[in-house]
Amino acid sequence: MTKVVRSLADLKPLARELSAARLAAEIERERRAAAARLAEQEKRVFELSVGPVTPLRRVDRVLHARERPAPEPRQREADERAVLLQALSDEIDIDTLLDTDETLSFRRDGIAAEVVRKLRRGHWALQAQLDLHGLRRDAAREALGLFIHDSARRGLRCVRVVHGKGHGSPGREPVLKGRVRRWLVQKNEVLAFVQARASDGGAGALMVLLAGSP
Structure with a gap:
């Protein structure tokens, strides 16, 4: 109004x-x-x-798909371990294969005695070692098979296997000492082995020469 x-x-x-x-x-x-x-x-x-200040030009982004990791050959590795385990027998008689010296050394057919003497004197440099202390028979057998196989594949020539002197075993008997020799004889990669020198383990270890060495 x-x-x-x-x-x-x-x-x-x-x-x-x-x-x-x-x-x-x-x-x-x-x-x-x-x-x-x-x-x-x-x-x-x-x-x-x-x-x-200049405004940024808008650019379309491209999102790349992430690469998937390569599959792990777990089944193949398991099969290889099984083959290595089965291939090494405890029953083989190697008495006729060992040289009857004070250390019961071994050399494969075609390997000269001079090679064993060089191995005993430390002619080849030590490149790897496996210590089997504390392992039970099956675990030690598998570990040794894998160690020798892998060392040969890597082109190693001289390795040491420590099996112990048996001081901690029942009856103070070297349980693995004889078995390790049997297992090594069955590995084609092994050309020869001798008991280690005192400075390298003495009666508790073996110096092993692998294929590919002169």
Whole structure:
């Protein structure tokens, strides 16, 4: 409903309302202008600090599929271990294969006696060692088969097998000593072996010469 002005007295409140509205609008304009100036100043400060800024061009990303790790031949390795375990018998008679010297050394057919003497004197540098201490028969047999197979595959020539002197065995008998000799004779990679020198383990170890040596 329109307000009717009846006298000059009625104009005074209206004037006051219009003046207050103009003042509020002016204050709001000043507030917005001040906020815009502050934003511009902050922008200039950033540009002066880091230099001109160029927006990066958007490039489509390409996601490459991750390569899957190569499958592990676990079944083949298990089969190889089984073959090595089965191939080494405890029943083979090697008495006729050992040279009847004080250490019962071994050399395969075609290997000269001089090779055994060189092996005993340490002619070839020791390249690897297997210690069978504390292993039971089947574990020792498997470990020895894998050790000889792996050493030959790597091209090693002279290795040492420590079977112990039997001091910790029942009756103080060297349980593994005879078995290790039987197992080594059955490995085609083995050309010869001799009891180690005292400094290399003596009666508790064997120096083994592998195929590929002169």
